[in-house]
Amino acid sequence: MRVAQIGSGTPEIAVVAGVHGDEPCGVRAVERLLDERPTVERPVKLIVANERALERQVRFVDEDLNRAFPGDPDAATHEAQLAHRLVDELEGCFTFSMHSTQSHADPFAIVNSVSETANELVPQLPVSAMVETSNFAEGRLFSEIDTIEVECGLQGSETAAQNADRLTRAFLTAVGVLPGDTVHRDLPVYRLTDVIRKAQADTYEVFVDNFTEVEAGDPFAAADGNEQVAEEAFYPVLMSSNGYRDVFGYAAEKVSVLTPSTAAD
Template sequence: MKDYAVVVCLHGDELFGLEVIDKISKEIPIFIGNPKAIEHKTRSIDSDLNRVFPGNPFGDEEEKRAFFLLEKLKDFKYIIDIHSSSGDTDLFGIITQFSKEKINLVQKLGLSKLVIMPSNLASGKALIDHVSCGISLEVGPHEKKEIVDEVMGALNNINEEHSSNREPLIIYQVIDIIYGEDNANPFMINFKEVKKGDLIAKGNKEYFAEKDFIPIFVNEKSYKNILCLATKIITPEELI
């Protein structure tokens, strides 16, 4: 089995992935997730590609593409799926199921933040749910020039020995979805703790935190009627 493969642009509006292609080592195979969506200047053609894996060779455009991608990726041990978000956020990793092998991959990439995302949030149909050992990298916003360098810093770590000066890893587990109006103005910052009773957003009404949590995906435009995802910090021992 081959080692690493990188996937970019599962969503056609996350175009910074094309810049990653220009900078990544030629030794690491890279796959464009949704070229037709890029061509049509849209996020997707028929369906959210990252919600239809393992795909269907006779399905809609994204279902066929998902099936094709898995055929290409099945011989790789580690899959790194790169995304950008509409909100301003530090680089972090996402996995849907814990394993020591995935934690080792996270540490190899030199990430300081890892989010455990319950697979039911993506109905178990995200790319990383259907590969041998997969992690998504998320950074934002889409148009921020520095995000390419942030991602490349992680990818370049693949070919380096572990460095002792990397930041310690903090693991966040998603515990809730915080719903609200699409036009609500959020007062939260990604990865900055919110306390119970804090005003977290204002639209046609005010939204107050019902509990303490750490928000991620604040102001994510692709999440309709969602203000953010709520997380808490956990230890690796809690996952075993």
């Protein structure tokens, strides 16, 4: 784990990249900040988390770090030990954590709950949606640390790296680390309601687009040609044919739309 700081004093804001070793977009954003060393109005901690997985260009070494929190210093796995160290390092910091995905090109935010802070900050970020994990947060960083996660774009793409840089700077501006103003956007809010599992198969297909409503009775995915049909309407989130080993993604409900006037209040 690499830890650095810009600005003097005790940071109350942190940026985390490289939770997964096959998602380098956030690492590039952190490295650019460290290269430029911009003038800051309050200190910020910058962390590149899973250096061992990044070096190997794999998602994780032993287990998914973003399912290993709070971790254990005496654990048998690299990631569980690292999770414990990361929680200690982030204590007292409001945290921004960057990821990328195989399922959706447009950036979106993921939060543990739709809090007043999330309602205020996330509409200031260049994201297309905010997703509340609801009952699906176990083992994730924001189950232990007050965190906004962002999916920056498609894994390994140059666009995701560019998005990570824009998102990081927007976040740091919104929380008063960087000077300047942000733009409030209309922002749809979704809540995860179910996991969409997939059977073991040789080939997988997804027929729907993330954040576009699937009507009851519509086929939305297939495993070896066997279609799965929606029993009730839902919004797919993180749906991908090969993103996860045993699930296609998640079903969600649309909760609300935050407007600039609502965010300003």
